[in-house]
């Protein structure tokens with residue numbers, strides 16, 4: 440028997456078969472069968488599950504290469520999720536809250552380049568994204584300024600090169616004239 444991920448999740452979090460049946464709209468027998476498959480003990484009465492979503496979060500992450508973390512819990516529409524207090528929560532805002540000590544503004548989404556990463560600190564909220572765009576705009580403006588400065592420098596260098604070339608040509612002509620003068624002085628003009 441394949442155990443549904445969300446049922447397994449609640450079983451491991453210590454919920455009773457009845458509580459799971461209620462939360463997930465399944466038969467209590469299904470929850471009981473899943474419990475047997477997973478070899479989990481009967482839920483203690485009065486056990487309310489993990490204290491906080493953060494507790495649940497930390498039980499469902501696994502470090503992976505590159506300093507990222509992957510989700511070992513279930514996904515809803517491809518988004519790492521968990522159940523807490525009878526509600527589906529997504530892992531990203533929880534990771535965001537762990538990293539920043541506040542709830543995200545708008546959606547928190549992975550910003551580290553690894554799909555579905557759940558490592559706290561690897562997410563950006565709407566305000567972060569706006570700031571990142573502003574920074575990118577500043578960098579672009581700065582690059583435009585640099586390009587303009589480079590063009591000005593290039594023009595000035597070309598101008599200086601032309602001026603030097605003119606000076607060299609002028610000096611060469613003067614030298615030629617001097618040689619002509621000496622030649623005629625020594626050997627006499629027209630001989």
Ligand SMILES: [Zn+2]
Nearest residue numbers: 507551556561
């Ligand atoms: Zn990451």
